[in-house]
Amino acid sequence: MISLVSKKTTPLFIEFHIKSIEENETVMFLWEDDYFKSILFSDVVSLRNNFTYYSSLNKDLSFFKNNISFKIISLRNYKCLFQHTFYNTEFIIGKKVNFISQNNPTGYGYAARNYIHQLLTNDFDVYWNVNKFYECSYSSNIEYERDVLNKIDKESDDNTYNSCIIHSIPEDWNKMIHKNISFQEKLIGSTVWETTKLNNKWINIINNSEIDELIVPSNFNFEIFKNSGVEKPINIWRYDIFPIDYSKLEDIKSMCDKFRLYINSKFTKNPEKIEEIIKNKTVYYNISQYSERKNIDQVIKTFCTKFTKDDKVCLFVKTYLQQFTPSQTEYLKYKFYSIIKNFNNPPDIIFCFEELNDIEIQSLHNTFDVYFTLNRGEGFGLCSYTAKKFGNKVICGKFGAEKEFLNNDDILIDYELIPTFNMHLFHNYYDDNNQMWASYNDDVVLKKLEYIPKKNPAQ
16 A cells, blocks of 8 residues: 655655555655656655555646646556546636536536646645535535545635635536626636537626636637637636546446346346346447437437347446436437337446436446447536546547547547537526537448457356
Protein backbone atom coordinates (compact mmCIF):
# COMPACT_ATOMS: atom_id res chain seq x y z
CA MET A 1 0.00 0.00 0.00
CA ILE A 2 1.20 3.50 -0.87
CA SER A 3 -0.27 6.48 0.97
CA LEU A 4 -0.15 10.17 0.15
CA VAL A 5 1.75 12.29 2.67
CA SER A 6 1.73 15.78 1.16
CA LYS A 7 1.45 17.62 -2.16
CA LYS A 8 2.01 21.11 -3.58
CA THR A 9 1.14 22.83 -6.84
CA THR A 10 3.73 25.66 -6.71
CA PRO A 11 5.86 23.94 -7.87
CA LEU A 12 4.32 20.51 -8.46
CA PHE A 13 5.47 18.24 -5.66
CA ILE A 14 4.25 14.99 -4.13
CA GLU A 15 5.39 13.02 -1.08
CA PHE A 16 4.20 9.51 -0.29
CA HIS A 17 4.90 6.68 2.15
CA ILE A 18 5.49 3.01 1.27
CA LYS A 19 3.56 0.85 3.74
CA SER A 20 3.64 -2.52 2.01
CA ILE A 21 5.11 -3.39 -1.35
CA GLU A 22 7.23 -6.13 -2.92
CA GLU A 23 10.66 -5.71 -1.30
CA ASN A 24 13.04 -3.67 -3.48
CA GLU A 25 10.31 -3.23 -6.09
CA THR A 26 11.66 -1.32 -9.09
CA VAL A 27 9.20 1.27 -10.29
CA MET A 28 8.89 4.24 -12.59
CA PHE A 29 7.87 7.63 -11.26
CA LEU A 30 5.88 9.13 -14.12
CA TRP A 31 4.55 12.66 -14.52
CA GLU A 32 2.22 13.06 -17.49
CA ASP A 33 -0.36 15.31 -19.04
CA ASP A 34 -3.59 13.66 -17.92
CA TYR A 35 -5.48 14.58 -21.10
CA PHE A 36 -2.98 13.71 -23.82
CA LYS A 37 -1.15 11.06 -21.72
CA SER A 38 2.14 12.61 -22.84
CA ILE A 39 5.25 12.31 -20.68
CA LEU A 40 6.59 15.27 -18.71
CA PHE A 41 9.20 13.45 -16.61
CA SER A 42 10.10 9.90 -15.57
CA ASP A 43 12.53 8.30 -13.16
CA VAL A 44 13.37 4.70 -12.18
CA VAL A 45 13.53 4.01 -8.44
CA SER A 46 13.79 0.96 -6.17
CA LEU A 47 11.27 1.24 -3.35
CA ARG A 48 11.56 -0.11 0.18
CA ASN A 49 8.88 -0.61 2.78
CA ASN A 50 8.45 1.96 5.58
CA PHE A 51 10.27 4.66 3.62
CA THR A 52 8.95 8.01 2.45
CA TYR A 53 9.72 9.24 -1.06
CA TYR A 54 9.00 12.35 -3.06
CA SER A 55 9.01 13.53 -6.64
CA SER A 56 8.58 16.96 -8.20
CA LEU A 57 8.49 19.03 -11.38
CA ASN A 58 10.27 22.34 -11.54
CA LYS A 59 7.09 24.03 -12.78
CA ASP A 60 3.88 25.30 -11.20
CA LEU A 61 0.55 23.68 -12.07
CA SER A 62 -0.49 27.02 -13.60
CA PHE A 63 2.22 26.54 -16.25
CA PHE A 64 0.19 23.71 -17.79
CA LYS A 65 -3.11 23.80 -19.65
CA ASN A 66 -4.44 20.39 -18.55
CA ASN A 67 -4.55 18.30 -15.41
CA ILE A 68 -1.25 16.65 -14.42
CA SER A 69 -1.00 13.09 -13.08
CA PHE A 70 1.76 11.48 -11.05
CA LYS A 71 1.92 7.68 -11.29
CA ILE A 72 4.01 4.92 -9.78
CA ILE A 73 4.32 2.10 -12.33
CA SER A 74 5.66 -1.34 -11.44
CA LEU A 75 8.39 -2.39 -13.86
CA ARG A 76 7.65 -6.00 -12.99
CA ASN A 77 4.21 -6.06 -14.64
CA TYR A 78 3.65 -2.40 -15.67
CA LYS A 79 0.64 -2.02 -13.41
CA CYS A 80 -0.10 1.35 -11.83
CA LEU A 81 0.53 1.05 -8.10
CA PHE A 82 -0.39 4.62 -7.19
CA GLN A 83 -1.83 7.67 -8.94
CA HIS A 84 -2.59 11.22 -7.91
CA THR A 85 -4.08 13.80 -10.27
CA PHE A 86 -3.45 17.52 -9.84
CA TYR A 87 -6.58 19.17 -11.21
CA ASN A 88 -5.86 22.42 -13.02
CA THR A 89 -8.32 24.93 -11.56
CA GLU A 90 -6.09 27.97 -11.69
CA PHE A 91 -8.93 30.17 -12.98
CA ILE A 92 -10.61 29.92 -9.54
CA ILE A 93 -9.60 32.73 -7.18
CA GLY A 94 -8.72 31.79 -3.61
CA LYS A 95 -9.32 28.54 -1.75
CA LYS A 96 -12.85 29.13 -0.40
CA VAL A 97 -15.53 28.20 -2.94
CA ASN A 98 -19.31 28.50 -2.79
CA PHE A 99 -20.50 25.80 -5.25
CA ILE A 100 -24.17 25.90 -6.28
CA SER A 101 -25.74 22.99 -8.15
CA GLN A 102 -28.28 20.22 -8.11
CA ASN A 103 -27.54 16.82 -6.53
CA ASN A 104 -29.37 14.05 -8.37
CA PRO A 105 -28.75 11.19 -10.88
CA THR A 106 -28.63 13.54 -13.90
CA GLY A 107 -25.49 14.43 -15.86
CA TYR A 108 -25.42 17.84 -14.21
CA GLY A 109 -25.65 16.17 -10.79
CA TYR A 110 -22.82 13.70 -11.48
CA ALA A 111 -20.59 16.41 -12.96
CA ALA A 112 -21.22 18.60 -9.90
CA ARG A 113 -20.18 15.84 -7.51
CA ASN A 114 -17.01 15.20 -9.45
CA TYR A 115 -16.15 18.89 -9.76
CA ILE A 116 -16.37 19.12 -5.96
CA HIS A 117 -14.21 16.01 -5.65
CA GLN A 118 -11.60 17.69 -7.84
CA LEU A 119 -11.75 20.82 -5.68
CA LEU A 120 -11.34 18.81 -2.48
CA THR A 121 -8.40 16.94 -4.03
CA ASN A 122 -6.78 20.33 -4.65
CA ASP A 123 -7.36 21.38 -1.01
CA PHE A 124 -10.21 23.84 -1.62
CA ASP A 125 -12.62 24.65 1.20
CA VAL A 126 -16.01 24.01 -0.44
CA TYR A 127 -19.52 24.94 0.64
CA TRP A 128 -21.92 22.96 -1.57
CA ASN A 129 -25.13 24.93 -1.81
CA VAL A 130 -27.84 22.42 -2.77
CA ASN A 131 -30.86 22.32 -0.49
CA LYS A 132 -31.62 26.04 -0.73
CA PHE A 133 -32.08 25.88 -4.50
CA TYR A 134 -32.84 22.29 -5.56
CA GLU A 135 -34.32 19.10 -4.23
CA CYS A 136 -31.42 17.00 -2.95
CA SER A 137 -32.16 13.45 -4.14
CA TYR A 138 -28.86 11.57 -4.33
CA SER A 139 -27.02 9.72 -1.59
CA SER A 140 -24.06 7.34 -1.64
CA ASN A 141 -21.95 5.05 0.54
CA ILE A 142 -18.89 5.36 -1.73
CA GLU A 143 -15.94 6.84 0.15
CA TYR A 144 -15.12 9.57 -2.36
CA GLU A 145 -18.75 10.57 -2.78
CA ARG A 146 -19.34 10.60 0.99
CA ASP A 147 -16.58 13.20 1.31
CA VAL A 148 -18.35 15.28 -1.35
CA LEU A 149 -21.84 14.86 0.12
CA ASN A 150 -20.54 15.94 3.52
CA LYS A 151 -20.03 19.39 2.00
CA ILE A 152 -23.76 19.93 1.39
CA ASP A 153 -24.88 23.11 3.18
CA LYS A 154 -21.73 23.26 5.31
CA GLU A 155 -21.04 26.99 5.38
CA SER A 156 -17.67 28.49 6.26
CA ASP A 157 -17.20 30.05 9.69
CA ASP A 158 -17.71 33.60 8.41
CA ASN A 159 -19.94 32.67 5.39
CA THR A 160 -17.58 34.40 2.97
CA TYR A 161 -15.99 32.90 -0.12
CA ASN A 162 -13.37 33.92 -2.65
CA SER A 163 -15.22 32.42 -5.61
CA CYS A 164 -18.75 31.25 -6.36
CA ILE A 165 -19.50 28.65 -9.08
CA ILE A 166 -23.08 28.19 -10.32
CA HIS A 167 -23.26 24.85 -12.14
CA SER A 168 -26.55 24.82 -14.03
CA ILE A 169 -28.24 26.06 -17.18
CA PRO A 170 -27.80 29.84 -17.70
CA GLU A 171 -31.53 30.46 -17.08
CA ASP A 172 -30.89 29.43 -13.46
CA TRP A 173 -27.93 31.73 -12.92
CA ASN A 174 -29.84 34.94 -12.33
CA LYS A 175 -32.22 33.17 -9.94
CA MET A 176 -29.22 32.07 -7.87
CA ILE A 177 -27.37 35.37 -8.05
CA HIS A 178 -30.29 37.18 -6.44
CA LYS A 179 -30.61 34.76 -3.54
CA ASN A 180 -28.00 36.32 -1.27
CA ILE A 181 -25.00 34.40 -2.59
CA SER A 182 -21.83 35.15 -0.66
CA PHE A 183 -18.54 35.65 -2.50
CA GLN A 184 -15.84 38.29 -2.62
CA GLU A 185 -13.81 38.08 -5.81
CA LYS A 186 -15.18 36.00 -8.71
CA LEU A 187 -18.57 34.69 -9.88
CA ILE A 188 -18.38 31.84 -12.42
CA GLY A 189 -21.14 30.16 -14.44
CA SER A 190 -20.74 26.51 -15.43
CA THR A 191 -22.79 24.82 -18.16
CA VAL A 192 -22.63 22.60 -21.27
CA TRP A 193 -24.20 22.41 -24.75
CA GLU A 194 -24.44 19.82 -27.51
CA THR A 195 -25.21 21.41 -30.90
CA THR A 196 -23.40 23.72 -33.33
CA LYS A 197 -24.78 26.89 -31.73
CA LEU A 198 -26.25 28.14 -28.46
CA ASN A 199 -29.86 29.22 -28.51
CA ASN A 200 -30.20 32.99 -28.63
CA LYS A 201 -31.77 33.22 -25.17
CA TRP A 202 -28.71 31.63 -23.58
CA ILE A 203 -26.34 33.94 -25.46
CA ASN A 204 -28.19 36.99 -24.16
CA ILE A 205 -28.34 35.65 -20.60
CA ILE A 206 -24.61 34.85 -20.51
CA ASN A 207 -23.47 38.18 -21.99
CA ASN A 208 -25.81 40.27 -19.80
CA SER A 209 -25.44 38.31 -16.56
CA GLU A 210 -23.34 39.31 -13.58
CA ILE A 211 -20.99 36.34 -13.98
CA ASP A 212 -17.33 37.18 -14.52
CA GLU A 213 -16.29 34.03 -16.38
CA LEU A 214 -17.67 30.81 -17.78
CA ILE A 215 -16.75 27.10 -17.37
CA VAL A 216 -17.32 24.50 -20.12
CA PRO A 217 -16.08 20.86 -20.15
CA SER A 218 -14.52 20.50 -23.62
CA ASN A 219 -12.71 22.17 -26.51
CA PHE A 220 -15.82 21.48 -28.59
CA ASN A 221 -17.86 23.60 -26.18
CA PHE A 222 -15.20 26.31 -26.06
CA GLU A 223 -15.48 26.76 -29.82
CA ILE A 224 -19.29 26.55 -29.85
CA PHE A 225 -19.67 29.20 -27.14
CA LYS A 226 -17.13 31.51 -28.78
CA ASN A 227 -18.65 31.12 -32.25
CA SER A 228 -22.13 31.70 -30.85
CA GLY A 229 -21.10 35.15 -29.67
CA VAL A 230 -20.38 34.62 -25.96
CA GLU A 231 -18.28 37.57 -24.80
CA LYS A 232 -17.36 36.41 -21.30
CA PRO A 233 -13.97 34.72 -20.71
CA ILE A 234 -14.33 30.93 -21.12
CA ASN A 235 -12.39 28.29 -19.15
CA ILE A 236 -12.23 24.57 -19.97
CA TRP A 237 -12.73 22.39 -16.89
CA ARG A 238 -13.20 18.76 -17.93
CA TYR A 239 -15.44 16.29 -16.17
CA ASP A 240 -13.87 13.18 -14.69
CA ILE A 241 -15.02 10.08 -12.84
CA PHE A 242 -14.37 9.16 -9.24
CA PRO A 243 -11.37 6.91 -8.61
CA ILE A 244 -12.29 3.32 -9.40
CA ASP A 245 -12.31 1.01 -6.39
CA TYR A 246 -12.58 -2.39 -8.02
CA SER A 247 -13.14 -4.06 -4.64
CA LYS A 248 -16.47 -2.20 -4.30
CA LEU A 249 -17.85 -3.04 -7.74
CA GLU A 250 -20.89 -5.31 -7.98
CA ASP A 251 -20.78 -8.81 -9.42
CA ILE A 252 -23.01 -8.58 -12.47
CA LYS A 253 -24.81 -11.71 -11.27
CA SER A 254 -26.23 -9.76 -8.34
CA MET A 255 -27.67 -7.14 -10.72
CA CYS A 256 -29.32 -9.40 -13.31
CA ASP A 257 -32.64 -9.30 -11.45
CA LYS A 258 -32.90 -5.63 -12.52
CA PHE A 259 -32.51 -6.48 -16.21
CA ARG A 260 -35.02 -7.66 -18.82
CA LEU A 261 -34.29 -9.90 -21.82
CA TYR A 262 -36.29 -9.31 -25.00
CA ILE A 263 -37.74 -12.68 -26.07
CA ASN A 264 -40.68 -13.20 -28.44
CA SER A 265 -41.97 -9.64 -28.16
CA LYS A 266 -41.77 -9.68 -24.35
CA PHE A 267 -39.36 -8.09 -21.87
CA THR A 268 -38.64 -11.10 -19.70
CA LYS A 269 -37.17 -11.36 -16.23
CA ASN A 270 -34.68 -14.23 -16.55
CA PRO A 271 -31.54 -13.61 -14.43
CA GLU A 272 -29.93 -16.97 -15.18
CA LYS A 273 -30.25 -16.62 -18.95
CA ILE A 274 -29.13 -12.99 -18.84
CA GLU A 275 -26.05 -13.90 -16.81
CA GLU A 276 -25.17 -16.65 -19.30
CA ILE A 277 -25.48 -14.27 -22.27
CA ILE A 278 -23.35 -11.58 -20.62
CA LYS A 279 -20.71 -14.13 -19.68
CA ASN A 280 -20.38 -15.72 -23.10
CA LYS A 281 -21.10 -12.99 -25.64
CA THR A 282 -19.50 -9.65 -26.46
CA VAL A 283 -21.69 -7.02 -24.79
CA TYR A 284 -22.21 -3.80 -26.74
CA TYR A 285 -23.91 -1.36 -24.39
CA ASN A 286 -25.51 2.07 -24.19
CA ILE A 287 -26.35 4.10 -21.07
CA SER A 288 -28.54 7.05 -22.03
CA GLN A 289 -31.73 8.89 -21.21
CA TYR A 290 -34.23 8.25 -24.00
CA SER A 291 -34.40 11.31 -26.26
CA GLU A 292 -33.95 12.23 -29.89
CA ARG A 293 -30.48 13.56 -29.12
CA LYS A 294 -29.37 10.26 -27.60
CA ASN A 295 -30.77 8.42 -30.66
CA ILE A 296 -31.19 4.99 -29.05
CA ASP A 297 -33.65 3.86 -31.72
CA GLN A 298 -30.94 3.87 -34.41
CA VAL A 299 -28.54 2.04 -32.09
CA ILE A 300 -31.07 -0.80 -31.74
CA LYS A 301 -32.07 -0.77 -35.42
CA THR A 302 -28.53 -0.95 -36.80
CA PHE A 303 -27.48 -3.57 -34.25
CA CYS A 304 -30.43 -5.79 -35.23
CA THR A 305 -29.62 -5.26 -38.92
CA LYS A 306 -25.97 -6.23 -38.47
CA PHE A 307 -26.29 -9.18 -36.09
CA THR A 308 -28.60 -12.10 -35.34
CA LYS A 309 -29.14 -14.36 -32.35
CA ASP A 310 -26.59 -16.75 -33.86
CA ASP A 311 -23.79 -14.20 -33.42
CA LYS A 312 -21.74 -14.09 -30.23
CA VAL A 313 -22.93 -10.59 -29.39
CA CYS A 314 -25.66 -8.93 -27.38
CA LEU A 315 -26.84 -5.36 -26.89
CA PHE A 316 -27.47 -3.91 -23.43
CA VAL A 317 -29.52 -0.70 -23.13
CA LYS A 318 -29.84 1.17 -19.82
CA THR A 319 -32.38 3.95 -20.25
CA TYR A 320 -35.33 5.93 -18.89
CA LEU A 321 -37.56 8.71 -20.23
CA GLN A 322 -37.96 11.40 -17.53
CA GLN A 323 -38.81 9.43 -14.38
CA PHE A 324 -38.51 5.77 -13.42
CA THR A 325 -42.27 5.19 -13.45
CA PRO A 326 -44.23 2.16 -14.69
CA SER A 327 -46.13 4.19 -17.29
CA GLN A 328 -42.98 5.65 -18.84
CA THR A 329 -41.25 2.27 -18.76
CA GLU A 330 -44.17 0.72 -20.63
CA TYR A 331 -43.94 3.48 -23.23
CA LEU A 332 -40.26 2.65 -23.78
CA LYS A 333 -41.04 -1.05 -24.10
CA TYR A 334 -43.65 -0.20 -26.74
CA LYS A 335 -41.11 1.93 -28.67
CA PHE A 336 -38.43 -0.77 -28.60
CA TYR A 337 -40.90 -3.52 -29.48
CA SER A 338 -41.92 -1.46 -32.54
CA ILE A 339 -38.32 -1.59 -33.76
CA ILE A 340 -37.29 -5.14 -32.88
CA LYS A 341 -40.49 -6.79 -34.24
CA ASN A 342 -39.29 -6.02 -37.78
CA PHE A 343 -36.41 -8.52 -37.49
CA ASN A 344 -36.95 -12.27 -37.85
CA ASN A 345 -33.96 -13.40 -35.80
CA PRO A 346 -32.80 -10.43 -33.71
CA PRO A 347 -29.70 -10.68 -31.56
CA ASP A 348 -29.99 -10.91 -27.79
CA ILE A 349 -31.02 -7.54 -26.36
CA ILE A 350 -31.08 -6.82 -22.63
CA PHE A 351 -32.74 -3.75 -21.13
CA CYS A 352 -32.48 -2.02 -17.77
CA PHE A 353 -35.29 0.43 -16.97
CA GLU A 354 -34.41 0.82 -13.27
CA GLU A 355 -32.41 3.52 -11.54
CA LEU A 356 -28.86 2.40 -10.74
CA ASN A 357 -26.36 4.02 -8.38
CA ASP A 358 -22.86 5.05 -9.44
CA ILE A 359 -21.25 1.81 -8.23
CA GLU A 360 -23.74 -0.21 -10.28
CA ILE A 361 -23.09 1.96 -13.35
CA GLN A 362 -19.34 1.50 -12.90
CA SER A 363 -19.97 -2.24 -12.59
CA LEU A 364 -21.65 -2.23 -15.99
CA HIS A 365 -18.62 -0.54 -17.55
CA ASN A 366 -16.31 -3.00 -15.80
CA THR A 367 -18.22 -6.06 -17.04
CA PHE A 368 -19.25 -5.04 -20.56
CA ASP A 369 -17.07 -4.69 -23.63
CA VAL A 370 -17.99 -2.07 -26.25
CA TYR A 371 -19.76 1.24 -25.64
CA PHE A 372 -21.98 1.92 -28.68
CA THR A 373 -23.66 5.30 -29.09
CA LEU A 374 -25.05 7.23 -32.03
CA ASN A 375 -25.86 10.35 -30.02
CA ARG A 376 -26.38 13.44 -32.16
CA GLY A 377 -24.08 15.60 -30.05
CA GLU A 378 -22.33 15.62 -26.66
CA GLY A 379 -20.81 18.56 -24.83
CA PHE A 380 -18.48 16.08 -23.11
CA GLY A 381 -19.69 12.46 -23.31
CA LEU A 382 -19.39 11.17 -19.76
CA CYS A 383 -20.49 7.59 -20.51
CA SER A 384 -18.03 7.21 -23.39
CA TYR A 385 -15.33 8.74 -21.18
CA THR A 386 -16.13 6.30 -18.35
CA ALA A 387 -16.05 3.37 -20.78
CA LYS A 388 -12.53 4.42 -21.81
CA LYS A 389 -11.47 4.61 -18.15
CA PHE A 390 -12.44 0.93 -17.86
CA GLY A 391 -10.46 0.02 -20.99
CA ASN A 392 -13.46 -0.52 -23.27
CA LYS A 393 -13.65 0.20 -26.97
CA VAL A 394 -16.06 2.99 -27.99
CA ILE A 395 -18.15 3.27 -31.16
CA CYS A 396 -19.56 6.76 -31.67
CA GLY A 397 -19.94 9.63 -34.11
CA LYS A 398 -17.23 12.13 -34.99
CA PHE A 399 -19.39 15.11 -34.04
CA GLY A 400 -19.17 16.61 -30.55
CA ALA A 401 -16.65 16.36 -27.73
CA GLU A 402 -16.13 12.59 -27.42
CA LYS A 403 -13.41 12.40 -30.08
CA GLU A 404 -11.25 14.61 -27.83
CA PHE A 405 -10.51 11.68 -25.51
CA LEU A 406 -10.82 8.71 -27.89
CA ASN A 407 -7.95 7.12 -29.84
CA ASN A 408 -7.14 4.79 -32.72
CA ASP A 409 -8.56 1.80 -30.81
CA ASP A 410 -12.03 3.30 -31.09
CA ILE A 411 -14.44 3.44 -34.04
CA LEU A 412 -15.66 6.89 -35.11
CA ILE A 413 -18.51 7.28 -37.60
CA ASP A 414 -18.92 9.98 -40.24
CA TYR A 415 -22.00 12.19 -40.03
CA GLU A 416 -24.00 14.90 -41.77
CA LEU A 417 -25.27 18.01 -39.98
CA ILE A 418 -29.03 18.51 -39.93
CA PRO A 419 -31.32 20.90 -38.00
CA THR A 420 -32.24 19.82 -34.47
CA PHE A 421 -35.72 18.32 -33.96
CA ASN A 422 -38.09 16.43 -31.67
CA MET A 423 -36.89 17.63 -28.23
CA HIS A 424 -40.00 19.48 -26.99
CA LEU A 425 -40.69 16.89 -24.30
CA PHE A 426 -37.55 18.08 -22.50
CA HIS A 427 -37.19 21.81 -23.29
CA ASN A 428 -37.32 24.34 -26.13
CA TYR A 429 -33.63 25.31 -26.13
CA TYR A 430 -33.23 23.61 -29.53
CA ASP A 431 -35.91 25.81 -31.14
CA ASP A 432 -33.52 27.75 -33.33
CA ASN A 433 -33.18 27.24 -37.06
CA ASN A 434 -29.44 27.85 -36.85
CA GLN A 435 -28.79 24.89 -34.56
CA MET A 436 -27.48 21.70 -36.14
CA TRP A 437 -26.53 18.26 -34.86
CA ALA A 438 -25.34 14.95 -36.29
CA SER A 439 -27.28 12.55 -38.48
CA TYR A 440 -25.92 9.08 -39.29
CA ASN A 441 -26.65 7.08 -42.44
CA ASP A 442 -27.53 3.47 -41.58
CA ASP A 443 -25.24 2.09 -44.29
CA VAL A 444 -22.28 4.10 -42.95
CA VAL A 445 -22.95 2.82 -39.42
CA LEU A 446 -23.25 -0.78 -40.60
CA LYS A 447 -19.87 -0.60 -42.35
CA LYS A 448 -18.27 0.48 -39.06
CA LEU A 449 -20.22 -1.83 -36.77
CA GLU A 450 -18.15 -4.99 -36.51
CA TYR A 451 -17.74 -8.03 -34.30
CA ILE A 452 -15.28 -7.35 -31.50
CA PRO A 453 -14.11 -10.17 -29.19
CA LYS A 454 -14.84 -9.95 -25.48
CA LYS A 455 -12.17 -8.16 -23.49
CA ASN A 456 -12.26 -10.88 -20.79
CA PRO A 457 -13.56 -14.09 -22.39
CA ALA A 458 -15.05 -16.71 -20.09
CA GLN A 459 -12.67 -19.52 -19.19
